[in-house]
Amino acid sequence: MTEILLEARGLEVTYGRRTGLVNRSPGTRVLHGVDVTIKKGETVGIVGESGSGKTTLGRALLRLVPVSGGSIRFAGEDITLASPERMRAVRRRMQMIFQDPMASLNPRHTIRTILTAPLLLHGVAHDRRTAEERAVATLARVSLPEIVLDRYPHELSGGQRQRIGIARAALLKPDFVLADEIVSGLDVSTQAQVLRLLKELSREMGLSMAFISHDLSVIRAVCDRVYVMRLGEVVEEGPCDAIFANPRSDYTRLLINAIPLPDIDPDWLTAAPVAARNEDHAHV
Numbered sequence: 001m002t003e004i005l006l007e008a009r010g011l012e013v014t015y016g017r018r019t020g021l022v023n024r025s026p027g028t029r030v031l032h033g034v035d036v037t038i039k040k041g042e043t044v045g046i047v048g049e050s051g052s053g054k055t056t057l058g059r060a061l062l063r064l065v066p067v068s069g070g071s072i073r074f075a076g077e078d079i080t081l082a083s084p085e086r087m088r089a090v091r092r093r094m095q096m097i098f099q100d101p102m103a104s105l106n107p108r109h110t111i112r113t114i115l116t117a118p119l120l121l122h123g124v125a126h127d128r129r130t131a132e133e134r135a136v137a138t139l140a141r142v143s144l145p146e147i148v149l150d151r152y153p154h155e156l157s158g159g160q161r162q163r164i165g166i167a168r169a170a171l172l173k174p175d176f177v178l179a180d181e182i183v184s185g186l187d188v189s190t191q192a193q194v195l196r197l198l199k200e201l202s203r204e205m206g207l208s209m210a211f212i213s214h215d216l217s218v219i220r221a222v223c224d225r226v227y228v229m230r231l232g233e234v235v236e237e238g239p240c241d242a243i244f245a246n247p248r249s250d251y252t253r254l255l256i257n258a259i260p261l262p263d264i265d266p267d268w269l270t271a272a273p274v275a276a277r278n279e280d281h282a283h284v
């Protein structure tokens with residue numbers, strides 16, 4: 001049986017809760033007892049309409065938003081109440097790729113700093129030279145040339161920026177990556193390249209991933225299993241193929257019918273290597 005990497009039980013998140021004597025507020029609960037299990041090497045999709053709680057769930061799994069109920073276990077450790085110091089160590093193994101790399105990559109830093117700083121910060125590399133060697137190797141792995149190191153985020157194309165987002169997450173050799181709507185700002189062919197790269201990396205590194213998207217064609221292209229969310233609850237969960245072929249809930253059926261599916265052809269993702277297709281270099 002494949003080992004479980006990340007497990008949440010009865011997860012609750014309440015925004016705006018204040019417990020002060022003067023300024024009290026019960027807040028608004030937006031996650032209502034969610035159970036999620038992610039095995040080693042598995043890519044799990046989280047799908048649902050806008051406001052259903054996908055991002056909140058993803059962030060709660062990484063303890064990036066305060067959890068008001070339930071528990072989270074990561075790599076056998078209960079991290080529900082882990083101290084900030086402990087979480088800093090755990091986070092090296094849990095990385096996140098954001099929707100908008102323009103917002104998540106510091107615009108005043110070169111790609112060199114963006115990629116080497118986390119290696120030095122987490123003590124993965126002990127000196128600049130080692131950090132830079134590792135950054136260059138990771139750049140090559142995401143099919144970007146070394147000259148990108150001296151560029152700023154705004155000097156790259158959207159697809160290149162998202163490759164940097166992936167490189168930054170992969171650098172620290174994490175066990176788990178949360179990818180939140182990472183291709184929604186890209187055109188369809190760039191989306192397919194980025195997804196293919198992520199799929200290759202997850203296979204090579206034995207990564208577990210949670211892949212948040214409102215786009216079911218993206219989920220179908222990359223995920224093994226899917227959780228369907230509505231109003232802060234999981235309404236359906238199961239293997240991707242089964243959910244698409246035979247959705248149990250009306251809500252999932254509506255989501256499937258509402259979204260044009262053929263956008264990303266799953267065969268495209270298993271065709272020629274990304275490097276052979278990557279014409280992005282022309283912009284560098």
Ligand SMILES: Nc1ncnc2c1ncn2[C@@H]1O[C@H](COP(=O)(O)OP(=O)(O)OP(=O)(O)O)[C@@H](O)[C@H]1O
Nearest residue numbers: 015016030048049050051052053054055056057214
């Ligand atoms: N920081 C916050 N403070 C208060 N309420 C919030 C906060 N972040 C999200 N919410 C609310 O929590 C609910 C779930 O939001 P969340 O962003 O998790 O949904 P989502 O499914 O990811 O939506 P989208 O697809 O639009 O990004 C929404 O009702 C939202 O308004």
